[in-house]
Amino acid sequence: MAAVTVAVFGCGRMGKLHLTTLASLTGVRVKWVVDEAGVHPQVQQMLNSLRLQTADIADTTDINTVLEDKEVTAVVICTPASTHENLIQAALNTGKHVFCEKPIGLSSESATSSYRLATGKRLTLYCGFQRRKDADFSEVYSKIRQGVIGKLRILKLTSRDGPSHNTSAFLQHSGGIFLDSCVHDLDTACWLAGERPLSLVAYGHAHEEMFAECQDVDMTSIMIKFPSGAIATIDNSRTGAEYGYDQRLEVLGSSGMLKIENPRTSSVQQWCDVGTVLAPMVHDGIQRYLAAYKSEMSHFIDIVKGESQCDMTAESVITVSQMVELCQESLRTGHSLPLPQLHRYTPKIVHEP
Structure with a gap:
């Protein structure tokens, strides 16, 4: 073509x-x-x-x-x-x-x-x-579907970033931590679980004044419950990860666990009388997910x-959008909130003349 x-x-x-x-x-x-x-x-x-x-x-x-x-x-x-x-x-x-x-x-x-x-x-x-296109996350997804770790029980997602692009101008147009950052964690949790959540609760705090001035928070913790009984926990921070771009995952099943650690700039390790020295972690999100x-x-x-x-699918993206809104409301109220139905999405084909 x-x-x-x-x-x-x-x-x-x-x-x-x-x-x-x-x-x-x-x-x-x-x-x-x-x-x-x-x-x-x-x-x-x-x-x-x-x-x-x-x-x-x-x-x-x-x-x-x-x-x-x-x-x-x-x-x-x-x-x-x-x-x-x-x-x-x-x-x-x-x-x-x-x-x-x-x-x-x-x-x-x-x-x-x-x-x-x-x-x-x-x-x-x-x-x-x-x-979803990262090789490690895709492998975890496949192993879950293959039943390698049995029935899914707990998902733990960590996302912590350094202060590289967190300017006041950026924050004012980002849509907030849930829409701009946690949205990836929310999608990953639902994708790996293979279910639409029942409910969630979110907490957060602005430790740095710039975030408070932008009516945002710089760290949050989210807990999600799925119909199967599986629970996902997310901790997300936009500051504090001076040690590198921190993206880790643990998935616990009834017969085992899957885990993704952070990639490093080199696989070389230095062993000496005071311990083991590892190469620094990757410090940039684009570098971490370049292939993806x-x-x-x-x-x-x-x-x-x-x-x-x-x-x-449209349904998966709309679900995450709904979860972002619930996180915002839960942060404000401190309450656990149920997910609404997807009845608002009704595909309608337009037949062009």
């Missing part, structure tokens, strides 16, 4: 990552990169380095021009969370498949609306939850080509 022609919205940290992957894939043509005029020189420099000199750069005021380009088959959205819903729905309404960095929207209603539109247009809306990010984008392109089926 003809090359998949792509427009990339946003060329910040994630936009650069996905742009690099797109440049490496066969059967892909990057035609547009959209960002604010002030960063166009840097965008051009990157396009040159990736040998994408034929790609055009558009300002954020020219979004309609890009979306109305009939050559564009798919768009990749890497802009701030507050812009996602409008961009997604505008792209779908012009017939484009959409890959969007999490979250799909700022609310479950927003996510539901976008998925309903995508279904009606017979288009793919893919939410970027890269852990590449895999999810490759999968999205294969979906657009018709060579693969989408493995990210």
